[in-house]
Amino acid sequence: MANSMNITLKVWRQAGPDAQGGFETYVVPDANEHMSFLELLDVLNEQLIKEGKDPVEFDHDCREGICGSCGVVIDGMAHGPQQRTACCQLHMRHYKDGDTIVIEPWRAEGFPIIKDLVVDRSAFDRIIAAGGYISANTGAAQDANALPIAKYNADLAMDYATCIGCGACVAACPNASASLFTAAKIAQLSLLPQGDPERKTRVRNMVDQMDKEGFGDCSNHAECEAVCPKGISISSIAIMRREYVKALAD
Amino acid sequence: MSTVLDSKIPAGPLKDKWDNYKNTIKLVNPANKRKHTVLVVGTGLAGGSAAATLAELGYHVKSFCIQDSPRRAHSIAAQGGINAAKNYPNDGDTVWRLFYDTIKGGDYRSREANVHRLAQVSNNIIDQCVAQGVPFAREYGGLLDNRSFGGAQVSRTFYARGQTGQQLLLGAYQAMSRQIGAGNIDMYSRREMLDLVIVDGKARGIITRNLVTGEYERHFGDAVLLCTGGYGNVYYLSTNAKNSNVTAAWRCHKRGAYFANPCYTQIHPTCIPVSGDYQSKLTLMSESLRNDGRVWVPKKQGDNRRPQDIPEEDRDYYLERRYPSFGNLVPRDVASRNAKMATDEGRGVGETGLAVYLDFADSIKRLGRDVIEARYGNLFEMYERITGENPYEVPMRIFPAVHYTMGGLWVDYELQSTVPGLFVLGEANFSDHGANRLGASALMQGLADGYFVIPYTLGNYIANNSFPAVTGDEDAFNEAESAADARIKKLLSIQGTKTVTEFHRELGQIIWDQVGMSRTAEGLRKAIDQISALREEFWQNVRVPGEPTTYNKNLEFAGRVADFLELGELMARDALEREESCGGHFREEYQSAEGEAMRNDEDFTFVSAWQHTESGHVLHKENLEFENVELTTRSYK
Numbered sequence A: 001m002a003n004s005m006n007i008t009l010k011v012w013r014q015a016g017p018d019a020q021g022g023f024e025t026y027v028v029p030d031a032n033e034h035m036s037f038l039e040l041l042d043v044l045n046e047q048l049i050k051e052g053k054d055p056v057e058f059d060h061d062c063r064e065g066i067c068g069s070c071g072v073v074i075d076g077m078a079h080g081p082q083q084r085t086a087c088c089q090l091h092m093r094h095y096k097d098g099d100t101i102v103i104e105p106w107r108a109e110g111f112p113i114i115k116d117l118v119v120d121r122s123a124f125d126r127i128i129a130a131g132g133y134i135s136a137n138t139g140a141a142q143d144a145n146a147l148p149i150a151k152y153n154a155d156l157a158m159d160y161a162t163c164i165g166c167g168a169c170v171a172a173c174p175n176a177s178a179s180l181f182t183a184a185k186i187a188q189l190s191l192l193p194q195g196d197p198e199r200k201t202r203v204r205n206m207v208d209q210m211d212k213e214g215f216g217d218c219s220n221h222a223e224c225e226a227v228c229p230k231g232i233s234i235s236s237i238a239i240m241r242r243e244y245v246k247a248l249a250d
Numbered sequence B: 001m002s003t004v005l006d007s008k009i010p011a012g013p014l015k016d017k018w019d020n021y022k023n024t025i026k027l028v029n030p031a032n033k034r035k036h037t038v039l040v041v042g043t044g045l046a047g048g049s050a051a052a053t054l055a056e057l058g059y060h061v062k063s064f065c066i067q068d069s070p071r072r073a074h075s076i077a078a079q080g081g082i083n084a085a086k087n088y089p090n091d092g093d094t095v096w097r098l099f100y101d102t103i104k105g106g107d108y109r110s111r112e113a114n115v116h117r118l119a120q121v122s123n124n125i126i127d128q129c130v131a132q133g134v135p136f137a138r139e140y141g142g143l144l145d146n147r148s149f150g151g152a153q154v155s156r157t158f159y160a161r162g163q164t165g166q167q168l169l170l171g172a173y174q175a176m177s178r179q180i181g182a183g184n185i186d187m188y189s190r191r192e193m194l195d196l197v198i199v200d201g202k203a204r205g206i207i208t209r210n211l212v213t214g215e216y217e218r219h220f221g222d223a224v225l226l227c228t229g230g231y232g233n234v235y236y237l238s239t240n241a242k243n244s245n246v247t248a249a250w251r252c253h254k255r256g257a258y259f260a261n262p263c264y265t266q267i268h269p270t271c272i273p274v275s276g277d278y279q280s281k282l283t284l285m286s287e288s289l290r291n292d293g294r295v296w297v298p299k300k301q302g303d304n305r306r307p308q309d310i311p312e313e314d315r316d317y318y319l320e321r322r323y324p325s326f327g328n329l330v331p332r333d334v335a336s337r338n339a340k341m342a343t344d345e346g347r348g349v350g351e352t353g354l355a356v357y358l359d360f361a362d363s364i365k366r367l368g369r370d371v372i373e374a375r376y377g378n379l380f381e382m383y384e385r386i387t388g389e390n391p392y393e394v395p396m397r398i399f400p401a402v403h404y405t406m407g408g409l410w411v412d413y414e415l416q417s418t419v420p421g422l423f424v425l426g427e428a429n430f431s432d433h434g435a436n437r438l439g440a441s442a443l444m445q446g447l448a449d450g451y452f453v454i455p456y457t458l459g460n461y462i463a464n465n466s467f468p469a470v471t472g473d474e475d476a477f478n479e480a481e482s483a484a485d486a487r488i489k490k491l492l493s494i495q496g497t498k499t500v501t502e503f504h505r506e507l508g509q510i511i512w513d514q515v516g517m518s519r520t521a522e523g524l525r526k527a528i529d530q531i532s533a534l535r536e537e538f539w540q541n542v543r544v545p546g547e548p549t550t551y552n553k554n555l556e557f558a559g560r561v562a563d564f565l566e567l568g569e570l571m572a573r574d575a576l577e578r579e580e581s582c583g584g585h586f587r588e589e590y591q592s593a594e595g596e597a598m599r600n601d602e603d604f605t606f607v608s609a610w611q612h613t614e615s616g617h618v619l620h621k622e623n624l625e626f627e628n629v630e631l632t633t634r635s636y637k
């Protein structure tokens, strides 16, 4: 049978956006190696509810690394110690009996805390609404194969398109910049011929929106790439800069 | 009293029905569209595509979702692909074939006209998605690539790596975002719809709860589009996202929308097995793995040697043994049922005994590790991440898991429910997959409904009806909001000893055991009793922590589990009434001597549509007419 582990958790608790927050310490005596990290939090919450306390709030949905809902800082690392892994896919076999784990929410001006580990990432939606799309009204499309796209470009566009919008890049960045997220979408759409007509307005509007939301500037720390669960490359940021300069040149 | 339902199928030959419909409907004057507000609940493929398209047409749209962003709807998790009858590979595909495969795959329990329309618009979906910049897989020449999927002899599945759902959803989300930016869609994230409001016999509004502040909101308009997904989470463990629920659909049901075929649920054979009580959800492994993996269990009960120590002669490759011509590639329902039979006999493997092996050793020997890695590398990696075992060296352990629900709110050809003005799209309706859904066709249906069907059918409804102003102050709104509030207060006031999760798990176990892969009259009767007892206990003994006025996930889940406790009973009843085996619904009493499913076309070629009344559920029927296909027995021997 799986080994039982005694795990101590130091969790950031904050009752609401304007409330004073702080760490609380809890012990989960019967964690086991097959559990996912979020299942450990589930076990903790069941324990808290039974004790008449409020459970720890955290966002989650798919629990398979694709929806981008989950996201906490674990021992100082966005999404925790395993590379290219959203925290819902992190498993307890990476820990051992007696370990203490510190859990905090994303911290960034652009992501106000809602409660405990839950933050407001709606700024990301507003960045996309500013231009992260190709304008193609339903029904107006030509045959899908009328526009061949080199496999290399299509594959590269797909690499950038896999961003799950989790916000880890912002949380890990010393400047709390949203550049990796924004650039991933700009890079994807700039690689596709369908995206060409709007490329200039897109990059201008998205970058402006990013600034308005209170995210910092990128100064090439590359912490974002290191924590990104999808391995989005910072080469996207270079593409975004190039696109931006070209757009301003007009 | 039971009645026969009218599905409003247009006249004419099958292939002309949709055109005939479009040619004769009334249109809404473009200048007037702006005056019509449409409430779209859900932002998955169905809701996202509908909201974007209606806003493009000029309607004023209000959109709602539970997650913090419309981009996170459960559709994001779909892996495999989306079907269309493009016939790009020139392998003989046609609209007719896609239609036929879907009807047959659904075990002849779906509506011909709807399925044919779905096949007809399938090609437009691919065009639309490419125009939006969805990065589908391509060949070296730059054209789109296709793969094959279960239940078809042609390659018609378009895909974007293992993340097709993500890319399609982001396409719809971006189209929505454009309309949000332009002010044509008002987006309400972190909202839960708690009730439908009917004014003068028409759906005119909804009550939502702001999940951050707990405030109730009244939204009103001229039509409500319910795009809230499937109810697979009634089983507690499923491959659905944790927020997937039946609440919105169930509240509509209680307001008069009939619920169709609740017993048709799909159990996917290749998922990662449960590892312990804390298990919160299950992860799907693409069924493409069965192309090269061999399924087996030990011949002897309780044989707990390591798999590599069990010699060939002590292994039972039961699918190859029982289905020599299809072997490991039998359809989902057959594969799932056989895994259950093996574990019921005490021959399951792993710590829990609730798993079977999927072994790649022979393929690796035959093709080499590189080939297997090229084909399934990402899936093997995912498996290892979750289980800590290396499937190149030890066989995978797999077990069936609930994956999709074919049942849902009853809709007619126009996707309108039995409540005028309430339209239901995507997995939330029952319409196109009969008793079993084929792979890669849910994404197709969600997008067909939202991009290409609803713009016409909603327009026809709006053009043919008048909409006296509503303000949100009508009695119906007051009553619905008070009822929602009373429920929330009640849930919080009980302060019993069992958590919401404990109730949900217990319910899930009952349904999994009795309304899962195989069902009997006796088991179903037992389930009905057990569920109603559990429901009673829930309302006396549940403990819901926290406040109603802050973010409170447990409170949200409590309301959803309460609804699942009602739906579960109806599923069992529906399964009990259906005295035949078809698709995902297998009744042990109705099988051949070899243990294969036996349909009863004579008596059961109908859709069961349940009406909720004060005195209980009443069954109505929609008879299914097959004018174009012949009903045959599915055989995979």
Ligand SMILES: Cc1cc2nc3c(=O)[nH]c(=O)nc-3n(C[C@H](O)[C@H](O)[C@H](O)COP(=O)(O)OP(=O)(O)OC[C@H]3O[C@@H](n4cnc5c(N)ncnc54)[C@H](O)[C@@H]3O)c2cc1C
Binding pocket: B041, B042, B043, B044, B045, B046, B047, B064, B065, B066, B067, B070, B072, B073, B074, B075, B076, B077, B078, B079, B080, B081, B082, B164, B165, B191, B192, B193, B194, B227, B228, B229, B230, B239, B240, B241, B244, B245, B247, B248, B284, B403, B404, B425, B426, B427, B428, B439, B440, B441, B442, B443, B444, B446
């Ligand atoms: C793991 C997995 C893999 C799959 N792979 C494939 C595949 O390869 N091909 C395929 O064709 N199909 C696949 N499917 C099935 C397919 O993904 C779904 O059937 C489909 O995406 C459902 O889309 P939808 O728009 O109907 O609902 P969903 O995507 O479930 O969206 C529901 C929406 O409704 C909202 N909502 C729900 N309840 C409420 C409420 N009460 N109030 C407010 N909002 C609410 C949610 O927030 C969400 O926005 C897969 C399913 C799973 C689980």
Ligand code: SF4
Binding pocket: A162, A163, A164, A165, A166, A167, A168, A169, A170, A180, A181, A184, A224, A227, A228, A229, A230, A231, A232
């Ligand atoms: S770029 Fe990576 S870290 Fe940033 S939001 Fe996208 S997936 Fe998350």
Ligand code: FES
Binding pocket: A059, A060, A061, A062, A063, A064, A065, A066, A067, A068, A069, A070, A071, A086, A087, A088, A089, A164
């Ligand atoms: S819960 Fe969906 S990515 Fe983690």
